[in-house]
Amino acid sequence: MEQLSGGEMIMRALRDEGVKLVFGYPGGAVLHIYDAFYRQSDVEHILVRHEQAGVHAADGYARATGEVGVALVTSGPGATNAITGIATAYMDSIPLVVISGNVATHLIGSDAFQETDMIGCSRPIVKHSFLVRSIEEIPEIMKKAFHIARTGRPGPVVVDVPKDMTAPAEKRPFVYPETVKLRSYTPAMKGHAGQVRKAVELLLDAKRPVIYAGGGVILGDASDELRAISRHLGYPVTNTLMGLGAYPGTDPQFIGMLGMHGFYEANQAMHQADVIFAVGARFDDRVTNNPKKFCPNARIIHIDIDPASIQKTVRHIEVPLVGPVKAVLADMIDVLKQTPDTSDKEALASWWATINGWRDQHGLWTGDRYQRGEKIMPQDVIKTLYEVTAGDAFICSDVGQHQMFAAQYYKYDHPRRWINSGGLGTMGFGLPAAMGVQLAHPGATVAVVTGEGSIQMCIEELSTCTQYNMPIKIINLNNAALGMVKQWQDMQYGGRYAASTYQDSLPDFVKLAEAYGHVGMKVTNPADLKASMEAAFALKDRLVFMDIVVDPDEHVYPMHIATGSMKDMLLSKTERT
Amino acid sequence: MRHIISVLMENEPGALSRVVGLFSQRGYNIESLTVAATEDPTLSRMTVTTKGDDTVIEQITKQLNKLIDVVKLVDLTEGAHIERELILIKIKATGAQRAEVKRTSDIFRGQIVDVTPSMYTVQLTGSSDKLDAFIEAIGTQAILEVVRSGVSGIARGERVLSI
Numbered sequence: 001m002e003q004l005s006g007g008e009m010i011m012r013a014l015r016d017e018g019v020k021l022v023f024g025y026p027g028g029a030v031l032h033i034y035d036a037f038y039r040q041s042d043v044e045h046i047l048v049r050h051e052q053a054g055v056h057a058a059d060g061y062a063r064a065t066g067e068v069g070v071a072l073v074t075s076g077p078g079a080t081n082a083i084t085g086i087a088t089a090y091m092d093s094i095p096l097v098v099i100s101g102n103v104a105t106h107l108i109g110s111d112a113f114q115e116t117d118m119i120g121c122s123r124p125i126v127k128h129s130f131l132v133r134s135i136e137e138i139p140e141i142m143k144k145a146f147h148i149a150r151t152g153r154p155g156p157v158v159v160d161v162p163k164d165m166t167a168p169a170e171k172r173p174f175v176y177p178e179t180v181k182l183r184s185y186t187p188a189m190k191g192h193a194g195q196v197r198k199a200v201e202l203l204l205d206a207k208r209p210v211i212y213a214g215g216g217v218i219l220g221d222a223s224d225e226l227r228a229i230s231r232h233l234g235y236p237v238t239n240t241l242m243g244l245g246a247y248p249g250t251d252p253q254f255i256g257m258l259g260m261h262g263f264y265e266a267n268q269a270m271h272q273a274d275v276i277f278a279v280g281a282r283f284d285d286r287v288t289n290n291p292k293k294f295c296p297n298a299r300i301i302h303i304d305i306d307p308a309s310i311q312k313t314v315r316h317i318e319v320p321l322v323g324p325v326k327a328v329l330a331d332m333i334d335v336l337k338q339t340p341d342t343s344d345k346e347a348l349a350s351w352w353a354t355i356n357g358w359r360d361q362h363g364l365w366t367g368d369r370y371q372r373g374e375k376i377m378p379q380d381v382i383k384t385l386y387e388v389t390a391g392d393a394f395i396c397s398d399v400g401q402h403q404m405f406a407a408q409y410y411k412y413d414h415p416r417r418w419i420n421s422g423g424l425g426t427m428g429f430g431l432p433a434a435m436g437v438q439l440a441h442p443g444a445t446v447a448v449v450t451g452e453g454s455i456q457m458c459i460e461e462l463s464t465c466t467q468y469n470m471p472i473k474i475i476n477l478n479n480a481a482l483g484m485v486k487q488w489q490d491m492q493y494g495g496r497y498a499a500s501t502y503q504d505s506l507p508d509f510v511k512l513a514e515a516y517g518h519v520g521m522k523v524t525n526p527a528d529l530k531a532s533m534e535a536a537f538a539l540k541d542r543l544v545f546m547d548i549v550v551d552p553d554e555h556v557y558p559m560h561i562a563t564g565s566m567k568d569m570l571l572s573k574t575e576r577t
Numbered sequence: 578m579r580h581i582i583s584v585l586m587e588n589e590p591g592a593l594s595r596v597v598g599l600f601s602q603r604g605y606n607i608e609s610l611t612v613a614a615t616e617d618p619t620l621s622r623m624t625v626t627t628k629g630d631d632t633v634i635e636q637i638t639k640q641l642n643k644l645i646d647v648v649k650l651v652d653l654t655e656g657a658h659i660e661r662e663l664i665l666i667k668i669k670a671t672g673a674q675r676a677e678v679k680r681t682s683d684i685f686r687g688q689i690v691d692v693t694p695s696m697y698t699v700q701l702t703g704s705s706d707k708l709d710a711f712i713e714a715i716g717t718q719a720i721l722e723v724v725r726s727g728v729s730g731i732a733r734g735e736r737v738l739s740i
Contacts, residue, residue, distance in 0.1 A: 119591060120594070123594065124598060124602045127645070128645040129591075131590075131591065148645060182645070183648060183740065184586070184587060184646060184647060184648040184649075185645050307639050307642070308636065308639035308640050308642075308643055311632075311635065312636060
């Protein structure tokens, strides 16, 4: 039998799992692993500039491909720097394996140099974690880690490896297991047949239906099935922030994103619906507004792979359906095809007329929902981005106003094209995530939509982009303030801008980009916007940092009125529902 | 409402901290917790008593089930069950009080397991309510030290929690 060191075992396990890229940062506790890395050629290593960015990059890679992303960090500060990245992936159910070094086994618990209890630190934000206690168990732990990360409701798994477990001289027999034995972990593979029939009956009984689809559709690779069932029924579809792209954004049945900054017609339709079909969505507080007032007349069907997501916030779920969305939707389509179509076509036509009325009245795409002045409007930047990229780019967002504009004004026709930190809302996510996306799809157009606040949180990665020639396009909506914070301060704190402005301390982003060897552009005039953006995207092999100075006073609308129901929204600075 | 949840989990280091962490992380309360290995050394059995409305208890059981180390669990309070808790209690026992403590202990079917001229140590088993009643009967004035094991529970009849 083949004899390998622990470090070599980890590399072989990565190879056998089909891993092509690992994002990492070396340090004392992982040097044995790095040496094993150096002596193989199956897996490529990308050296980031900060461990947080390394995990975000692995996360972006996972979101864009559906494969497990892998990050490698050292003990102590390497491990704690990874925490924000792991929490981000956990909240959005992204499959990751994060390998952290630790001090040698005999030093654990002694407050040794660069020691931290990574298992303890990461416990609330991982799907599972492993501490390696013997070299022999490394193959099985790696197999389990990948299996747990990618199956069921996906999530990040930490493998914490004390340095002595990877010592080059300590060789042990290596066989990578073919199967996983985990008696306590058996995710559902199929939905309950009786519940599937009930769900179909309820759907056919609907007069004012809405299909409410979330990130689970993308994670579960079920966009085709969602499209098939939606087209079969002819019902309106809304996507959550995490679900954008699960259903085509340009499809006539798509009524836009729902939730706190959702489309008027989507939120109205939800509130007035008599049947809501929730698919891979978790009734997040940014969707439901006050759950006690949530869709009072709706009978709800809820498909989710995670039983704990069902009836967690909204309690009146009539047909819960635990299972993978892809399999459950496929079963529902089969039942639908065998069932006489008893749906009320007249009611549906009248429902569509009502929805179209809402759309004509206050829809984001009906005329312009905002006033143009002399300054560039952030919404126009996203619209222009959509035109210039022909709707075919990977859009990686940071967190704040720009994120909401990018969600509202870019139409995502395919899953895995909209990459953003929805659950944790991690500023600094966009650029490193885009690195993962760009490396996964080297020929694709990848853009980061960010603000001058978010981009500065992981801006050191501009150096990584230089090292690996990543031609990412950074669209910096520069309003010289932490826009979303400022918006809330305008609305709720009498315009007192506590710590949300920088007092002229912002860097010259053009010079900064150039210092890293990239192309910088500054745009201030609305008339130049489109031509500049076209010029930027024409530079296929260069990273371009577009610093776009936008109207600093713009707010994101619509916006839910706190403690209200789905239909209660502010529509502009002066209008409300 | 009070619930007694019995959990069968992998007897692995770290498994207990995941369960305890889950309760604090999600704001659930733990009234008592006991844990020890079962006849199968790879499995631990834990009993948690907790309080919450139906929504909270539903989430607790679902979230516990999600933990990879948790193999199986049951909410014992959903059916007929037996619950027991052990108490060891040091009680001042001098003068007239000495006979009174002995009598009270007998009434509750406690056993005196240690004696000095000035105190008794009483061992008592029963439901948590019974132990509370005993403490009340003795009175806090006379009590020197109390240690309670936390609740262990098992279902009545044929139902078993096993893999």
